[in-house]
Amino acid sequence: xxxxxxxxxxxQYVFCGAWGxxxxxxxxxxxxxxxxxxxxxxxxxxxxIEATTLTLPVMQQQYQLVRNPERSFTLKLTDAPVRRPGxxxxxxxxxxxxxxxxxxxxxxxxxxxxxxxxxVPLSDGAGEVVEIGSGxxxxxxxxxxxxxxxxxxxSGRRSPxxxxxxxxxxxxxxxxVTLPSHLSFDEGATLPCAAVTAWNGLDVYHRVQRGDYVxxxxxxxxxxxxxxxxxxxxxxxxxxxSSDTKLQRAKELGAxxxxxxxTFPEWDKKVRALTGDIGAHHVLExxxxxxxxxxxxxxxxxxHVALIGGLSGFSGEIPVMALLGLTGSASGFNVGxxxxxxxxxxxxxxxxxxxxxxxxxxxxxxxxxxDYMESDKHVGKVxxxxxxxxxxxxxx
Ligand SMILES: NC(=O)c1ccc[n+]([C@@H]2O[C@H](COP(=O)([O-])OP(=O)(O)OC[C@H]3O[C@@H](n4cnc5c(N)ncnc54)[C@H](OP(=O)(O)O)[C@@H]3O)[C@@H](O)[C@H]2O)c1
Numbered sequence: 060x061x062x063x064x065x066x067x068x069x070x071q072y073v074f075c076g077a078w079g080x081x082x083x084x085x086x087x088x089x090x091x092x093x094x095x096x097x098x099x100x101x102x103x104x105x106x107x108i109e110a111t112t113l114t115l116p117v118m119q120q121q122y123q124l125v126r127n128p129e130r131s132f133t134l135k136l137t138d139a140p141v142r143r144p145g146x147x148x149x150x151x152x153x154x155x156x157x158x159x160x161x162x163x164x165x166x167x168x169x170x171x172x173x174x175x176x177x178x179v180p181l182s183d184g185a186g187e188v189v190e191i192g193s194g195x196x197x198x199x200x201x202x203x204x205x206x207x208x209x210x211x212x213x214s215g216r217r218s219p220x221x222x223x224x225x226x227x228x229x230x231x232x233x234x235x236v237t238l239p240s241h242l243s244f245d246e247g248a249t250l251p252c253a254a255v256t257a258w259n260g261l262d263v264y265h266r267v268q269r270g271d272y273v274x275x276x277x278x279x280x281x282x283x284x285x286x287x288x289x290x291x292x293x294x295x296x297x298x299x300x301s302s303d304t305k306l307q308r309a310k311e312l313g314a315x316x317x318x319x320x321x322t323f324p325e326w327d328k329k330v331r332a333l334t335g336d337i338g339a340h341h342v343l344e345x346x347x348x349x350x351x352x353x354x355x356x357x358x359x360x361x362x363h364v365a366l367i368g369g370l371s372g373f374s375g376e377i378p379v380m381a382l383l384g385l386t387g388s389a390s391g392f393n394v395g396x397x398x399x400x401x402x403x404x405x406x407x408x409x410x411x412x413x414x415x416x417x418x419x420x421x422x423x424x425x426x427x428x429x430d431y432m433e434s435d436k437h438v439g440k441v442x443x444x445x446x447x448x449x450x451x452x453x454x455x
Contacts, residue, residue, distance in 0.1 A: 158432045277435075
C-alpha cells in the first residue's frame, strides 16, 4: 500500500487538511507530456517513464509544509513530479481535500512533533482513479475514491507519507475506499478522519441504542458527524457549543438539546437536567483536559466516553469512582481502519447522509482555508477544492 495522508506520523497520526474554494483553477492543472523524452520525467514504479506512453501530466502543483525559523511550518505552493503508479498502486486525480483540527496543530507544531520537512499536508481527500499499476484489482480507472487515514493500517507498519493537498496522489490500491454514490467529491473528502473517528467513537452498530442520549462537544468536524450518525440511528443528541447561532444549526440537524458552554460553564448539570438526570449514554470527548471532568459528570449509568481529542490539552484524569459507580467505560480512538470506513460508508449510503460542508475554498486559497479553520467559525467541515467545480457542494 502506498499511502497518503501526510504524515506526521512522527506526529502520531496522519494528517488532514485544507480547504479550497470553488474555482477549478484550470490554469494550474499539470501539463501533459506531449512528445519526446523528458529527462525530468518522473519514475514509473521506480523506472523512468517512456514519454511516448504518457497521456498524463508529468508535473503538478501541490502544497508542502516547509519548516520555518520558528520551528513551525509554512504552507508553500510548489511544482512537483507526478509519480506514476508502481505495482498495486494507483494514481488518483484529487478533486477535493478537507481540513481537520490536527492540520492546524501540525502547522503550529502544537501537541505534535515531526522531524520531516517538505511534506504534503492533509490526510483527507477524494478524487478519481486515472491510472492503475500492474496487478491492481481493488479499483479501476474512473472509480471515485477517498483515501483512508491510516494508509498502513493493514500492514501494521507506519511511516511518513504525503497528504492530499496536491493535484495528484499516488497511493496503494489498499489505501482507498469507494465513495458513497450520492456524495460529491467535496463531501467525500470530509470522510477519512473526522467521520471515521466519530463513527468508531459511537460504534453505531453495536453500542448506540434507539433512544440513547449522545453528547457532542462543539460543532466541528467530529462532533457534527457524531450528531448526524446519532440522529440517523434514532438516538437523542445533545450538543454544546460556544455559539447560539451554531447551536441553532445543531437543532436543525436534529439535536434534541443544546447548551452554550460559555453561558453554562458547568454544562454537565444542564446535560443531566435535559436528560431527566439519566445522563448521556455516549460522549464523544474532543476537548481533553478542560472538558473531561464535565463529560464524566454527564455520563449515564453504563455510559461510554470515547476519548478522541485534546483541544484544551491532551491530559486529564479519570477518577476510578467516576466510572466504577456508573459501571461506565472510557476508551481511546485513533480514527479507524479501512473496514471501519467501509462500514460507515454503508451507513451513510443507507441513510443518504450528506456531510455538512461549511465552506469551500479554492486550491489557490489554501492558506485562507487554514486561517478560517483556525478561527473556529466553521460548523462541520472546511474544504479545499483542487480540481474543477463540484456542483454537488456549496461554494463560498
Ligand atoms: N483521536 C482521533 O483519531 C481524532 C480524530 C479526529 C480528531 N481528533 C481530535 O478531536 C478534536 C476535534 O477535531 P475536529 O477536527 O473535529 O476539530 P474542529 O472541526 O476544529 O472542531 C473543534 C470544535 O470544538 C469545539 N470546542 C473547542 N473548545 C471546546 C470546549 N472547551 N468545549 C466544547 N467544545 C469545544 C468548538 O466548537 P464550537 O465553536 O461550537 O464551540 C470547535 O469549533 C481535536 O483535538 C482533534 O485533534 C482526534
